[in-house]
Amino acid sequence: QERSREGGRLCLYSNNFWTWVKFLRPILNSQKYFKAHDTDIIISTLPKSGTTWLKALTYSIVNRNNYSINQSPLLISNPHDLVPRLEFQINQEDLINVENTNSAGPRIFSTHVPYHLFSNSIHKSKCKVIYICRNPLDHFTSLRPFLLENEFENDGEPPLSLDESFDMFCRGIYPYGPFWEHVLGYWNANLRNPDKLLFLKYEDLQQDVVLYVKKIAEFIGLGFSEEEDDVIKGIVQLCTFENMKNLEVNKTGIFSGNIIEVKNCSFFRKGQVGDWANYLTPEMKEKFDKIIEAKLQGSGLKFKYSA
Ligand code: A3P
Numbered sequence: 001q002e003r004s005r006e007g008g009r010l011c012l013y014s015n016n017f018w019t020w021v022k023f024l025r026p027i028l029n030s031q032k033y034f035k036a037h038d039t040d041i042i043i044s045t046l047p048k049s050g051t052t053w054l055k056a057l058t059y060s061i062v063n064r065n066n067y068s069i070n071q072s073p074l075l076i077s078n079p080h081d082l083v084p085r086l087e088f089q090i091n092q093e094d095l096i097n098v099e100n101t102n103s104a105g106p107r108i109f110s111t112h113v114p115y116h117l118f119s120n121s122i123h124k125s126k127c128k129v130i131y132i133c134r135n136p137l138d139h140f141t142s143l144r145p146f147l148l149e150n151e152f153e154n155d156g157e158p159p160l161s162l163d164e165s166f167d168m169f170c171r172g173i174y175p176y177g178p179f180w181e182h183v184l185g186y187w188n189a190n191l192r193n194p195d196k197l198l199f200l201k202y203e204d205l206q207q208d209v210v211l212y213v214k215k216i217a218e219f220i221g222l223g224f225s226e227e228e229d230d231v232i233k234g235i236v237q238l239c240t241f242e243n244m245k246n247l248e249v250n251k252t253g254i255f256s257g258n259i260i261e262v263k264n265c266s267f268f269r270k271g272q273v274g275d276w277a278n279y280l281t282p283e284m285k286e287k288f289d290k291i292i293e294a295k296l297q298g299s300g301l302k303f304k305y306s307a
Helices: 002-010 017-033 051-062 092-100 120-124 136-149 162-170 179-192 202-207 209-219 226-238 241-245 248-252 282-296
Strands: 041-045 108-111 128-133 197-201 254-256 261-263
Touching: 017 092, 041 051, 051 108, 051 128, 051 202, 051 209, 051 226, 051 241, 128 179, 128 202, 128 209, 136 162, 136 179, 136 282, 162 282, 179 197, 179 282, 197 202, 197 209, 202 209, 209 226, 226 241, 241 248
Parallel strands: 041 108, 041 128, 128 197
Antiparallel strands: 254 261
């Protein structure tokens, strides 16, 4: 019980230390066993930063010559089923099985791990990494309902209050490490090697998704020709929040990873920039502003908090 209480400091929802230990083993396995190919694309994010959207866009860009928009597998499958997460392949055999994934084109995987926890094979190969982040307050605001809706294992204990979990977020107590360390790890990696890592922000995609679809395509070496303007429009339209949210598969389906089950609908909540203002007080914003300003000082990284 003591350990469980202490463990409550580890995450934003669960009071149970062991819930989160469960997430460590697959991370370690993916580090140990995953063998990146030079042509792989790794989508990396903190949860609730736009992973689903980026997966759908990248999958559509990569497969645009394999399927027309009205035959896209995204119409019947959740993006998380099409782009597997490395940490969900929890044993060696599963990781070897992914050798066959996306055999028609570059393989696409996702991960939530901090940059410094990538397997050596990702660092050493010529694979490309695309990172998307989101302003921390929208990230925090989006995560809580997601965890609550999916009733993440909590051993029957009540979830932490908003104030408690915000306090932990401010102190950097979080399953994937402090927010600022995650984003800065990828930000600095992009500065060091922009050909290896593309750094995106959810708010920028919301502002001009066509521009970023072109950037992603160029980055992975699959740039669009001038004749493909309609293809770009089709991809953007297919992947809009409204369109994806209203697909039958995303209204009713369940995504099963090896350690969790998630309702597909919970990946599509509001899809807005600035929703934090409906949940967090001006005092909370002020407190976090001070923290993030100090943590990001000198990095050049800034976030946009309203649309
Ligand atoms: P909100 O909870 O603020 O609505 P992730 O995919 O990393 O889990 O992030 C989920 C967040 O992205 C949710 O934010 C969700 O609504 C939003 N989202 C999902 N699909 C989207 C899309 N196609 N376009 C824009 N936002 C999307």
